[in-house]
Amino acid sequence: QVRLQESGPRLVKPSETLSLTCTVSGGSINSYHWSWIRQPPGKGLEWIGHIYRSGSTNYNPSLKSRVTISVDTSKNQFSLKLSSVTAADTAVYYCAGGPSLVPIDFWGQGPLVTVSS
Amino acid sequence: EVVLTQSPGTLSLSPGERATLSCRASQSDSSSSVAWYQQKPGQAPRLLIYAASSRAIGIPDRFSGSGSGTDFTLTISRLEPEDFAVYYCQQYGSSPTFGQGTKVEIK
Numbered sequence: 514q515v516r517l518q519e520s521g522p523r524l525v526k527p528s529e530t531l532s533l534t535c536t537v538s539g540g541s542i543n544s545y546h547w548s549w550i551r552q553p554p555g556k557g558l559e560w561i562g563h564i565y566r567s568g569s570t571n572y573n574p575s576l577k578s579r580v581t582i583s584v585d586t587s588k589n590q591f592s593l594k595l596s597s598v599t600a601a602d603t604a605v606y607y608c609a610g611g612p613s614l615v616p617i618d619f620w621g622q623g624p625l626v627t628v629s630s
Numbered sequence: 631e632v633v634l635t636q637s638p639g640t641l642s643l644s645p646g647e648r649a650t651l652s653c654r655a656s657q658s659d660s661s662s663s664v665a666w667y668q669q670k671p672g673q674a675p676r677l678l679i680y681a682a683s684s685r686a687i688g689i690p691d692r693f694s695g696s697g698s699g700t701d702f703t704l705t706i707s708r709l710e711p712e713d714f715a716v717y718y719c720q721q722y723g724s725s726p727t728f729g730q731g732t733k734v735e736i737k
Contacts, residue, residue: 548726558667558675558718558728571724574631607674615726616665616686620674 515540517608517621525602525628531595535608535621542589546614549582549593551604552623559604563614564591598628632656634664634721636729642737649706651732653719658699663722666695666704669731670715678717679704709734 521533535547548563562572564582572580581594595602605625611618633656643649653664663682667675677686679695682702692707706713714736719729 550728557731558669558720560720560725560727563726573725573727609674614724615720615722616677616680617667617675617720618677618686620676623674 515545515610515619517610517619519606519608519621519624521624521626523624523626525598525626526630527599527628528597531593531598531602531606531626531628533593533606533608533624533626534590535592537589537591537610542584542586542591545610545612545619547582547584547591547608547610548614548617550607550609550617552607553601553604554625561593561595561606565614600628602626603628631725632659632721632723632727634719634727634729636717636719636732638732639730640733640735642735643709644737645709645711647709649704649709649713649734651704651706651717651734653697653702653704653729655700655702655721659723662699664695664697664702664719665722666693667718667720668713668715669718675718681722706734711736 516538518536525531549561564570579596584591605623607623608621609617637652666679669675683695716731716733
């Protein structure tokens with residue numbers, strides 16, 4: 514069974530870069546497509562972007578200028594970087610994935626990342 | 631950009647009742663379909679339905695999905711206490727955005 518575990522700072526200062534890593538266990542990272550999804554407190558789910566098995570990426574247009582998603586196959590990990598963060602970026606950040614882009618079969622626990630000075 | 635609109639925002643029902651949740655896409659294309667997820671407080675979403683009408687592994691048959699084109703429906707035939715949660719639809723395609731969610735609450 515594939516399991517996902519996010520890691521990274523839970524507190525980020527405004528204007529800095531939010532960085533999260535998702536470690537994949539129970540399966541090969543090369544076998545699936547991977548996504549990042551976030552959820553501001555008390556609000557709905559927002560798709561941030563994804564990286565295909567091929568390595569190509571696609572990002573939410575509203576975040577595209579600030580987002581980078583990458584894969585490190587040697588570590589079975591994929592990562593999210595979101596630059597120039599503000600308080601509006603405070604959210605639970607989920608790493609997710611599956612054999613297809615949709616539906617999403619695997620979800621991480623989703624840490625709350627707070628943007629605050 | 632395709633926008634998914636879910637209705638109603640909140641559904642107040644009693645256990646044993648039928649729940650009907652709607653998800654409407656702003657436009658249709660060749661990849662038009664949706665997946666449905668259930669989310670409970672403090673938990674990650676759980677996949678219920680994919681390709682509009684196929685139940686995911688382990689999902690009870692009281693959950694069913696239907697629809698095509700721009701209109702999709704999730705039906706819970708008889709609500710169990712554990713079904714009170716928030717439900718999201720997600721569109722297929724290269725920009726897999728979510729609807730804003732429908733909360734099913736106990737009346």
